[in-house]
Amino acid sequence: MKTAPMQHNCPHDSAINCNNCRLSSICLPLALRQDEIAQLDDIVQRGRPLQKGQHLYREGEEFHAIYAVRSGAIKGYSVTDDGEEQVTGFYFPGEILGMDGIGQNRYASSAQAMDVSAICEIPFSRMEELSVKLPTMQKHFFKLLSQEIVEDQRHITLLSKNSAEERLASLLLSISARHARRQLSAHSFRLPMSRGDIGNFLGLTIETVSRVFSRFAKQGLISVSNKDVTVVDLEALRRVANLGE
Amino acid sequence: MKTAPMQHNCPHDSAINCNNCRLSSICLPLALRQDEIAQLDDIVQRGRPLQKGQHLYREGEEFHAIYAVRSGAIKGYSVTDDGEEQVTGFYFPGEILGMDGIGQNRYASSAQAMDVSAICEIPFSRMEELSVKLPTMQKHFFKLLSQEIVEDQRHITLLSKNSAEERLASLLLSISARHARRQLSAHSFRLPMSRGDIGNFLGLTIETVSRVFSRFAKQGLISVSNKDVTVVDLEALRRVANLGE
DNA sequence: GCACGCAATTGATCAGGATCAACAACCGTA
DNA sequence: TACGGTTGTTGATCCTGATCAATTGCGTGC
Numbered sequence A, B: 001m002k003t004a005p006m007q008h009n010c011p012h013d014s015a016i017n018c019n020n021c022r023l024s025s026i027c028l029p030l031a032l033r034q035d036e037i038a039q040l041d042d043i044v045q046r047g048r049p050l051q052k053g054q055h056l057y058r059e060g061e062e063f064h065a066i067y068a069v070r071s072g073a074i075k076g077y078s079v080t081d082d083g084e085e086q087v088t089g090f091y092f093p094g095e096i097l098g099m100d101g102i103g104q105n106r107y108a109s110s111a112q113a114m115d116v117s118a119i120c121e122i123p124f125s126r127m128e129e130l131s132v133k134l135p136t137m138q139k140h141f142f143k144l145l146s147q148e149i150v151e152d153q154r155h156i157t158l159l160s161k162n163s164a165e166e167r168l169a170s171l172l173l174s175i176s177a178r179h180a181r182r183q184l185s186a187h188s189f190r191l192p193m194s195r196g197d198i199g200n201f202l203g204l205t206i207e208t209v210s211r212v213f214s215r216f217a218k219q220g221l222i223s224v225s226n227k228d229v230t231v232v233d234l235e236a237l238r239r240v241a242n243l244g245e
Numbered sequence C: 001g002c003a004c005g006c007a008a009t010t011g012a013t014c015a016g017g018a019t020c021a022a023c024a025a026c027c028g029t030a
Numbered sequence D: 001t002a003c004g005g006t007t008g009t010t011g012a013t014c015c016t017g018a019t020c021a022a023t024t025g026c027g028t029g030c
Helices: A004-008 A036-044 A124-133 A137-159 A164-181 A197-200 A206-218 A235-241 B004-008 B034-043 B126-133 B136-161 B164-181 B194-202 B204-219 B232-242
Strands: A055-057 A067-072 A074-079 A085-091 A110-113 A118-123 A188-190 A222-223 A228-231 B055-057 B065-071 B075-080 B085-091 B110-113 B119-125 B188-190 B220-223 B229-231
Touching: A036 A118, A036 A124, A036 A137, A067 A124, A067 B055, A085 A197, A085 B110, A085 B136, A124 A137, A124 B136, A137 B085, A137 B126, A137 B136, A164 A188, A164 A197, A164 A206, A164 A228, A164 A235, A197 A206, A222 B085, B034 B119, B034 B126, B034 B136, B065 B126, B085 B194, B119 B126, B126 B136, B136 B164, B164 B188, B164 B194, B164 B204, B164 B229, B164 B232, B194 B204, B204 B220
Parallel strands: none
Antiparallel strands: A055 A110, A067 A118, A074 A085, A074 A110, A188 A228, A222 A228, B055 B110, B065 B119, B075 B085, B075 B110, B188 B229, B220 B229
16 A cells, blocks of 8 residues: 555545455456556545535636546536536446546536545546556556447437437436446435436436326336335336337 | 558559648647657558448447548448437548447447548557557547547537527538638538438438528528538528527 | 425426428439 | 439428426425
8 A cells, every 4th residue: 555645535534545445346447457556546536525516626627637436426517608507427436537628628517516425536647647657557548438438429319319208217227227337226226416417418307307207107117206216117117218129 | 751551552642641641730640740640650551432332330340440531521320229320420531530449349330431531540459559659649549539528518418408400500510610620611511411411410300400401591591502501691600509609 | 393495296388390291303324 | 315213392280398387395494
């Protein structure tokens, strides 16, 4: 264990590093060897947790780091020319955000905590240096960026081709799958975001989102209580999402 | 001038290299020094031009290279689970495509020539090696990937928030700007894609696209004759696009 | 415990764009 | 130059989801 990053750690989680982090299998270290993880760990900074509503960075700010979510949940959004908010993504533990800032050296979106959230900060210049030293790291980072492109294109397809029901079903399945990846229940989870955020992300109004939730519940696909969702009939939900037919 | 890439060139354009390519200021070489461009040029392969309708690569094929458009125009698209086509982008000279394949080692979309098109192929493994040797190249490539993410997110916003008129106006302005970047007229250009492709890309039907074209013409914003478009009132078109108010 | 404010639900109506359908223009071919 | 096929245009109608509006539910502070 190195001492350098220590100064950035809060006392209560000073023991955390990439090596013992239970997210390492799905997060940045995923493709790295033990000794490479140690080098990554050297540059990772772990600050105090973000409170709900606090921003990690804001659109237009100078880009200097990418971030990994350790706990909690983050909402990414940008503001359109006419002042409306566009939610661009939801980020859960093990997921990386901030990469949209690389191209223009400024963040293209804002990132706000939807819950108390612990975050790992990876200064980008040091990440670049490391990528030159470790081709594995470079490759992995290329992959990360490329995967975000593919995901965005999937989302474009969702918005362009799918109905309100298909969109919401897809989001629920996506969140369910991401929970499962972290060894959490694929059937029962709490949505950290508001109905408004969901609608915004899916290109729908609050009212439509609410109606579709009610319809899903009435059909016995899910049961909803406020932000808590239980997927009752996963297969049926998959059929509704239309992703496989 | 090196000899290595020569063998890949057609006789009629064997003189082409990154150094004398008139697109170098907007294409990959953009951020590189003279000697670095030479190294890039060493790995670039220039094959025979693609005929209209031919594919550069297809969704699901093993990923091995990214491509730069030298002339013509390319359409990127993927096929949804229920067999529908989703156009994910249009690529003009100086633009790079294929980066969606990095993440999964397979292309996530297909690329098809909309016109006779000359293409530069950049084998990715050699590009990675070069990126390790030339941090400038690595940085530039990170930027490219990041910019594609930002563009996709802009497109998500367009689909999620904007009307049919706003979407088409935005596309016309985007194409106009990309022509201008290549020192071509920002006012007069030929659309290489069909109305169907435009609609597909913008999340609209053929009929709506056609109607909006007619409406724009009637309002004196543009004049349209088949695939040839002349922007008559650029400012008014900007106002319609809503990107700035 | 109660009141306040915000988030979510539900209902009624409206509208933008989809769908269905007919027709026109264009293109390559013979 | 005539033909058939494809692509694009225009019109009529329909439907999904937006908008407007009222109400309920929930969490928070007093």
